[in-house]
Amino acid sequence: MFNQENPAGRLYTILSKFKGADGNSFLKHVWADALGVDRENEIETLKQVFEIYNLTGEIERLIKIRPGINHELLLASHSTVEKITSPANFHLRWHQVSQNLETDVLTRLQFCAQELSQFYEEEQVSDEEIAEITDIVNFLFDELKNSQIDDAIKLVLLEEIERIRSALSHYRIRGAKGVKEALQATLGAVIVNKPQLEAVAKTNTDVIAKLGKLIDKLDAFSSKALKVHKALTKPVSYLLSFTKDEGDDKAA
Structure with missing residues (x-):
């Protein structure tokens, strides 16, 4: 059994859901069904398919840095996968493009997943864990939006926070790496806007505290899934309130 907790494994899992699709269905609807998106929500379908297109590029990059394997053979089906991720083909019926997803495509993805598992592997995260963090994100978003x-x-x-929410909603496509990238961007925003956030903390302590707890939770979540050390060795409140600037040290 190959590992499905890496980019190739996740793509295999998604494309496997195309089996048995109605040949008369539009490609955009086949994608929506495979991704669990309402067929009427074409914008969300497009967003997720775009993420899948990027996922194929990530698989290609990761495979090509793996020495001693036949890159061309493993990646021979990538161009056909790209065809079914193209929005230009969304108006086509599934039977018109289904030949791009023949059995050898999925077989090659299995081999890619197996190769990637030699150096890239994520710990499986339950839907419940993702839902729990998503609830926290949604609550904080609404609280911030209504704050003064x-x-x-x-x-x-x-x-x-919207960046984080998007990463969580696309977790089954991008995995923990997407959450980690969103976390890193948020940490950058915290550092860049440190003076403003410290000012906000004086009058809206609760909101900033919840933001800090969310960042800490995301840090623990992504580091556990990616099996790496946490980005923060101290709570984010340390960055907001207790870090001395280099200039302070020099002045002292």
């Missing part, structure tokens, strides 16, 4: 903090910093925080 400065509009400029509010927009920064809402954008970062």
